[in-house]
Amino acid sequence: MQVLIADDHSIVRSGLTHLVGELNEDARVDAATSFDQLNQMLSGGGPYDLIIMDLRMPGMSGLDDVEDLVRRVAPVPVVVFSMIESPDEMRAVLSRGVRAFIPKSTDDVLVVNILRLVLAGGSYVPPVLGMPGVTSAPAAKPQQPSVFDGMTRRQLEVLDLLAQGLSNQEIGERLGLNLSTVKTHVTGVLKALGVGSRTQAVLLVKESGRDRLV
Structure with missing residues (x-):
């Protein structure tokens, strides 16, 4: 399994790399620190099985970039891992075709389960937006x-x-x-x-x- 992680904070890249290792100890992880580098690695690396990316990193101009990326790499799943907590912003991101939106406050055990679900072809919506069979009420x-x-x-x-x-x-x-x-x-x-x-x-x-x- 080959995974591409894009985030401009080294501690986040390290943490996600560790969690990917929990999924598959033989996984190969490439890391990008900007949106431009992410695109360069997609052009010269891979093929990737999963892409995990932040939204607020150098080179990102908006959600149109996310939508273009999703279309470019399809059917490879794209997961957003972000500090964003606004339900409206989460919905806007999910509407661009990403397979999962994971807030950075999410427990690491749950992050692993979400990534496993995405790799199996599923999708994930944060509970704050409502999920069938799950309620926070x-x-x-x-x-x-x-x-x-x-x-x-x-x-x-x-x-x-x-x-x-x-x-x-x-x-x-x-x-x-x-x-x-x-x-x-x-x-x-x-x-x-x-x-x-x-x-x-x-x-x-x-x-x-x-x-x-x-």
Whole structure:
């Protein structure tokens, strides 16, 4: 797997490089510090499997640049990793075709899960914008423990490990299960929670405020 990270802050590039390594220890990461360098690397490097970029870096003139980039690299997914917290700005960015908008305040375990989802062909919308099966409304929180309580102990164990950012293979090794069995349990977890993806399941755990389910 080859990933291109574009951000003008070295600590962000280093952190994202580490998280990409959590996805695939053999991943190759190229780093750009400006939008111009990003374009140069796209011309001379790759092919890339994933592009992660900031919005406010040297050379960026606006969201038209983002849209042009998305079209240029399609079908390679583009993920925006940004300090922006305004819902309106997030919606504007997502409307340009990026696969995910990840606020820089996002927990690193969740970032890994989001990137895994994107690489699998999915997309991610921050909870502040609303997601099917996930809500941040306080009135919904009391209902979440009852959903968890209706799950089997094994499903709760699997969900705990999902929330820690483990892959299916790693979950199998931790619980002594084969890969096929793990996939069956993950499917059961998603069905029990009424969500359509691993990321949404993890978000429900985060919203519940519970560190562990078992």
